[in-house]
Amino acid sequence: YRSTHRSIARGSRLEHLDGARWIGVKTRRRQRATRCGAADDARVTKMWRVANSTADFEDVDAYGGGIPTLNAHVGRQVWVWDDAASVEDIAAQDAMRAAFTATRLTRKHSSDELLRAQYEARREARGLSAKTRPPAREAYASGKGVDGDAIDARAVEQAMRAGIEYYQGIQDDDGHWASDYGGPMFLMPGLIIAAHVMGKEQEILGGHRREEMLRYLENHTNEDGGVGLHIEGHSTMFGTVLTYVALRLLGRSAETPSCAKAREWILSRGGATEVPSWGKFWLAILGVYEWHGLNPVPPECWLLPYWLPMHPGRYWCHCRMVYLPMSYLYGIRATAKPSALTDELKSELYVQKSYADIDWNSARNACAKEDLYYPHPWIQDVVWATLMKFEPLLVNSKLRKWACEEAMKHIHYEDENTRYVDIGPVNKVFNMLCCWFENPDSSAVKKHIPRIADYLWVAEDGMKMQGYNGSQLWDCAFAVQGIVATGMAKDFGQCLKRAHDFIEKSQVRDDCPGDLSKWYRHISKGAWPFSTRDHGWPISDCSAEGLKAALTLASLDDDLVGAQISVDRLAECVNVILSYQNKSSGGWATYENTRAGKWVEVLNPAETFGDIMIDYPYVECSSASLQALCRFSERYPDVR
Numbered sequence: 155y156r157s158t159h160r161s162i163a164r165g166s167r168l169e170h171l172d173g174a175r176w177i178g179v180k181t182r183r184r185q186r187a188t189r190c191g192a193a194d195d196a197r198v199t200k201m202w203r204v205a206n207s208t209a210d211f212e213d214v215d216a217y218g219g220g221i222p223t224l225n226a227h228v229g230r231q232v233w234v235w236d237d238a239a240s241v242e243d244i245a246a247q248d249a250m251r252a253a254f255t256a257t258r259l260t261r262k263h264s265s266d267e268l269l270r271a272q273y274e275a276r277r278e279a280r281g282l283s284a285k286t287r288p289p290a291r292e293a294y295a296s297g298k299g300v301d302g303d304a305i306d307a308r309a310v311e312q313a314m315r316a317g318i319e320y321y322q323g324i325q326d327d328d329g330h331w332a333s334d335y336g337g338p339m340f341l342m343p344g345l346i347i348a349a350h351v352m353g354k355e356q357e358i359l360g361g362h363r364r365e366e367m368l369r370y371l372e373n374h375t376n377e378d379g380g381v382g383l384h385i386e387g388h389s390t391m392f393g394t395v396l397t398y399v400a401l402r403l404l405g406r407s408a409e410t411p412s413c414a415k416a417r418e419w420i421l422s423r424g425g426a427t428e429v430p431s432w433g434k435f436w437l438a439i440l441g442v443y444e445w446h447g448l449n450p451v452p453p454e455c456w457l458l459p460y461w462l463p464m465h466p467g468r469y470w471c472h473c474r475m476v477y478l479p480m481s482y483l484y485g486i487r488a489t490a491k492p493s494a495l496t497d498e499l500k501s502e503l504y505v506q507k508s509y510a511d512i513d514w515n516s517a518r519n520a521c522a523k524e525d526l527y528y529p530h531p532w533i534q535d536v537v538w539a540t541l542m543k544f545e546p547l548l549v550n551s552k553l554r555k556w557a558c559e560e561a562m563k564h565i566h567y568e569d570e571n572t573r574y575v576d577i578g579p580v581n582k583v584f585n586m587l588c589c590w591f592e593n594p595d596s597s598a599v600k601k602h603i604p605r606i607a608d609y610l611w612v613a614e615d616g617m618k619m620q621g622y623n624g625s626q627l628w629d630c631a632f633a634v635q636g637i638v639a640t641g642m643a644k645d646f647g648q649c650l651k652r653a654h655d656f657i658e659k660s661q662v663r664d665d666c667p668g669d670l671s672k673w674y675r676h677i678s679k680g681a682w683p684f685s686t687r688d689h690g691w692p693i694s695d696c697s698a699e700g701l702k703a704a705l706t707l708a709s710l711d712d713d714l715v716g717a718q719i720s721v722d723r724l725a726e727c728v729n730v731i732l733s734y735q736n737k738s739s740g741g742w743a744t745y746e747n748t749r750a751g752k753w754v755e756v757l758n759p760a761e762t763f764g765d766i767m768i769d770y771p772y773v774e775c776s777s778a779s780l781q782a783l784c785r786f787s788e789r790y791p792d793v794r
Contacts, residue, residue: 201239201247202366202612203272205232207328221604222573222688228659229626229686231332233612235362246271250614251369258373262385264613266334273324284319286312314640321633322649329656330626331633334611336618337384339374340432341579342367343396345606345619347440348583350403351490352590352599358606359404363617368404370616371397372412379415383525383762391522392762394419395429396436399499408502417502426503427512428522430761435480439587441490442499447514449538449759450545453481453557456564460671464757467674468749470769471691474674475568475577479584482561485554488591518542521761528764531756538759562592567673569598571666573688574605575623582609624685627660628696631682631703638706647714654707654716657700660687661723676746677733680726694734694742695775698782701727705785725793728786731779741771742779 207227223230250267277283289309298305325331346367349358359367375381380389381397398416406413420426426437427447435451437443455466456478466474482488490496500509519535548554565588568576576582582605589598608623634653637646662681670677681692682700701724708718734742746769754767786793 201236201244202233202268202362203236204269204332204612205234206230206326206330206332221601224573224663224690225659225687227688228328228656229330229624230608230688231611231624231626232607233610233617247614251616254614255373258615259377262374264334264336264615267614268612269332269334270324273326277323280323282319282323284316284323286316286319288316289313315642315645318637318640318642318646318649321637322646325649325652327652328659329652329654330630333625333629334613334618335620335622335625336611336613337386338619338621339381339384339387339393340396341609341621342370342617342619343400344436344580344583345609346400346403347436348587351439351488351587352594354603355403357603363610364404366612366617368401368406368616370618371401371404373615375412375416378419379412380419381416388524389419390525390762391420391423391426391429392433392525395426395433395503398503399437399440399442402495402499402502408498420503421505423522423524424520425505427517427520428525430521430525431759432762434517435484437503439483439488439490440499441492441496442503444512444514445484445487445489446542446545447512447517448484449518450541451477451481451484451759452541452545452548453485453561454548454553455481455557456560457553457557463750464754468754469767471745472578472581473766475581476584478561478564478568479581479588482558482565482588483584483591485558485561486591487549488587525762527762528758528760530759530761533756534759537757562588564673565589566598567666567668569602572690574598574601575608575686575689576605577689577691578622579609579619582606622685623689626685627657627682627700628684630656630660631696631699634703635699635706638710643710644714650707650710650715653703657682657703657707658716658719661700661719661727662687662690662692666690677730679730680723680728681730682727691745692730693745694731695744695778697727697731697734698775698778701731701782702778702785705782705789708789721790721793724786724790728783728793731782734775734779736771739771740776741773742775743769743771744775745769 207230247268250271254261254264289312293309294305294313321331346359349355352358371381374385375397376389378389379394381393382388383390383393387393394416398413398420401410401413401416402408408414408417426433426443429437431449434443434448438445438448458465460467466477469477504512506512518538519530565585568581569585569589576585582602586599586602586606589596589602593599609620611618611620630653634650634657637643637650643650660682662678662683665677665679666673666675676692678690678692681697683689683691684693684696704719704724704727707715708724712718731742734747736743736748739748748769748771750768752768752770755765758764758767760766
């Protein structure tokens with residue numbers, strides 16, 4: 155990483171870039187000069203760059219203007235299309251893309267090369283040049299030193315110093331480390347479908363996003379033409395059907411090789427009626443699958459008394475917050491307007507002679523063997539069949555209207571208390587759709603759309619939708635603990651000071667408003683999230699690691715790492731961690747206490763996922779929480 159003439163791809167991808175410079179190898183000063191007309195005529199093309207809270211975020215109003223934030227968007231990561239790139243820069247990015255595509259079937263993961271190149275280009279100007287070379291490989295590769303003895307302590311120190319010097323160079327100015335949190339293949343197709351349903355393809359997918367999304371989807375198609383649940387997975391009906399639909403909505407014709415091969419995979423395994431329930435749901439919203447071909451997702455569940463053990467307020471929050479908007483969309487039969495393209499999809503996705511010939515009742519419980527991770531127990535089939543009998547009476551009834559209104563109250567509460575980020579990408583898109591079907595011109599829709607950028611990430615494999623809006627706090631907390639553990643903290647004070655500032659600004663400072671029990675929310679004041687304060691959902695192990703990092707920094711001199719976070723605020727985190735412990739098991743779950751028994755899992759309607767219904771206690775969460783409590787008690791033994 156220290157030369158502008160080097161291998162880009164590490165290993166077998168590209169031996170050398172033939173002298174082409176890394177992206178943005180000139181500093182941001184030259185890029186700003188370009189905007190003022192002070193650069194050469196070659197700088198007229200564009201490319202992607204990541205903009206964070208301190209990286210001229212005010213220049214990207216389409217991505218940040220007017221949306222609420224608690225801390226000036228600290229930790230926010232948004233990829234923007236830059237107008238300050240040289241021809242050489244574009245060539246470098248293209249080489250990275252070509253290298254990934256050449257080995258895409260054997261090396262599934264991208265290496266975040268676009269991001270790393272951007273930070274590498276600014277390393278010298280930021281005074282963060284890496285001065286220490288890693289030790290020679292023979293000094294440690296065998297697990298022993300050069301003479302067969304223990305590895306020399308100097309080699310260990312050299313390796314640690316070289317690692318930290320490199321790592322601090324890719325730290326953002328606001329203190330966090332930006333990174334890719336992609337992998338699942340079923341996320342981005344939902345966004346693409348939603349954009350089509352809302353008629354906002356240009357606003358959500360327009361311009362260069364479309365090109366990068368196509369690149370990503372086609373890069374992660376398996377050799378057999380199918381697509382997995384995630385980038386390393388075997389081909390599934392879920393991944394393949396949604397990817398096929400997404401490709402078609404993005405403009406690929408049915409005869410395009412990627413589409414033709416995917417369609418062959420789908421039809422050879424029974425067609426799209428075999429897609430799992432989540433896939434059926436997306437197809438129904440698009441208008442290429444019938445709602446009576448789905449098992450019910452009744453919004454009336456939200457009207458049940460909470461003392462019932464199967465009340466949705468007792469579910470694991472990720473499950474609860476996905477099925478909440480799904481119940482609203484199901485309740486109103488939210489469906490896109492028909493179009494020539496949806497008519498084509500109806501004829502392309504199914505093995506039956508015509509769409510009218512499909513037996514939708516039989517399709518309800520159909521699921522391809524490649525997708526069937528969690529088969530429905532017989533009791534669940536009885537429940538769904540019974541609810542199907544009542545569904546005609548509920549549609550358009552006053553009870554259904556009341557239930558949908560109640561669901562929307564919870565949806566708006568979630569949106570407003572996450573600054574429209576939402577807990578994850580699935581409910582983010584579903585919530586946005588709910589707001590659009592409720593009122594296409596609402597302020598909620600206008601606030602939702604800019605926050606889509608928080609979930610989109612660009613790498614050499616294309617643009618993906620991440621499984622979260624990042625892992626900013628989580629990564630930063632471990633980075634702090636790791637750097638200090640080397641014993642070299644005094645040499646990396648600025649790096650630690652920036653990280654300290656980020657951790658301080660990312661702590662959740664208040665509980666959500668109102669009666670938390672009414673909204674089925676846990677306390678959050680003093681906690682740390684997985685990603686950003688604007689996201690705000692508190693998590694046990696993230697709070698624990700945030701507290702451990704804060705305590706680690708508090709043990710160092712204020713002049714080195716900045717003023718420590720007050721004891722009162724740290725004690726608030728302790729309070730949250732203590733509240734997470736389950737009395738029944740003694741262990742810690744993730745976001746909340748375990749609110750129901752494991753038997754509720756028999757109601758899990760998702761054939762593709764297991765153990766999603768309740769928040770289970772985990773060894774990792776319990777261990778992190780205990781470590782944090784012990785560390786706090788050791789430093790502040792008199793605080794209770």
